[in-house]
Amino acid sequence: MKYNRMVQTGWDVSVIALGTWVFGGTNWGETPQRELVDAVHAAQDQGINLIDTAPVYGNGKAEKIIGIALKKRRDAFYIATKCGLVGKGKQTRHDLSRASIFREIDGSLERLRTDHVDLYQCHWPDPDTPIEETMTALRDLQKAGKIRAIGVSNFDADLLKRSCARTAVATYQGQYSLLARALENEILPFVQKNEMGFLAYGALGGGILTGKYRQIPRFAANDARSFFYPFYQSEDQKSQKRLERLAGLKDRLQPLNQVALNWVRQKPGVLSVIAGCRNRQQVRQNAGAADWDLTPDQTQKLEVLDL
Template sequence: MKTRQLGAKGPTVSAMGLGCMTMTAVYGAPSDKTESLATLDRALEMGINFWDTADIYGPYENEELLGEALTGRRDKVYLATKFGIVRKGDATGVDGSPAYVRSACEASLKRLKTDVIDLYYLHRVDRDTPIEETVGAMAELVKEGKVRHIGLSETSAETLERACKIHQITALQSEYSLWTRDPESGPLAACERLGVGFVPYSPLGRGFLTGEIKTPDDFGAADWRRSNPRFQGENFAKNLEVVEKVKALAQAKGVTASQLALAWVMSKGEHIVPIPGTRRIKYLEDNAGAADVVLSAADLAEIDAAFPADISVGDRYATGMMGSLNG
């Protein structure tokens, strides 16, 4: 696996990371611990050492899984986790208060069985707490050696700029793919200007851009995507046309749909490190092949013409969650 530097002053990590969220049943299917651990093993064998998790995944189970996987080889992984999304009954909220920053970090350290987190993200911006206060508390964790680098997720360019005045932000993590080009409206340029790495999550459109999903019936009864506007009714049918375009272009290039979609994301800048998520070795290996796909200027022009910024139909989250984006 090739490597990239995560931001102007950040660490060197694998050019593609591994999103671990789906290893603990987020998409409805029962989790398979043995399979997930085997996939993590294979990731390290392949040189994919940038692993991403969060305390809310599970919640807590995902960090515990990685804590087990890291035993005896913590130094081989650049470990990222996130805090800030909290459960409030059946709903979720956001807490970026300084007191919660510290307590959340201490809890994650225990679950991950480590004494330091390489990259600690604020998962969503707390609109009731100034970003300066949240980042200031995160910076204290860096001074204490509990965190090496800090990051933000789904923030606006303005918020990122304010945060960087308090402490160096190593990475911004936001959704970015052929059907979610929102970061092009400001955050991507801000990252480049401020020397911040950019980490796209869901670079395969929550699995949709792989071409493996044909109908809503492919989702299990408990699959979170059933409630996502892009996967419902007419939206699903129209978005399926996007997938067919991906498959056609990929076939012409001699690569898989996943590899084309990932290669396009990676072509947008050397400071970009996507984290496609999977718990299966076969998909991990297929995704990794994207790092070797070379897209010419003509390829990129063709792809951009086929996928304008507004090509997807439907919001990327249900109404209640849309308000937490671009904070």
């Protein structure tokens, strides 16, 4: 494993992190709990020391599984969880108010079986709460020792700047992959200039960039790939062409999951790539990306592929 320094905290964070949206079950199809616990332990064996989760993943389920997995190894990982996306039955609402954040942190600490969260991230913007209220609440949680560092996710550039003006924001988490490069315009340059760490999610495009599909698969309506990652829309003319191009690439550049992760990992400003994994095999295959680098020529060839 390789490690990058998170400048604002001094932590050395593994360049591949473990993503746990899939642990929630509801949006990705169920996986037996013992396999998920095993995936966390495999991540530790591979040198991964950052785990990303959220209370909204399976309505607390992902955090609970992490709590079980880390019972005797809390110190092996920096735990990054989130606030502001609050589950209510099958619906979710955006709430970054002080009262809601203070309620949410206690729930997360209980499920994660810990007395502190290392990185506490605003999951999505909340248009109804002034960002100053949110950042003050997070700073107060930091002073109380319940969280160590503050991060934001999915904020636009303006909201990010206003957050940073209020308090020290250590990380920005956003979607970044060969299929989703919008953050290169404003967010990544800002993050770099301000010595924040960029945490990339969706680097595997929800799995499509592993090249494992020959046809666009059909998932249930509540599956993340049906509503969150647009590359799975079979009506999109590009989808089948993309699969064909990936299949062609697979014959020349193996393994493709590592190619996709390394393309993101090697971009300037990227602190760590959060790879979602549902079992030990996926963890090991993804952690292996840290063992080699794409050459500049390979990177350039990937970028002209028009995926």
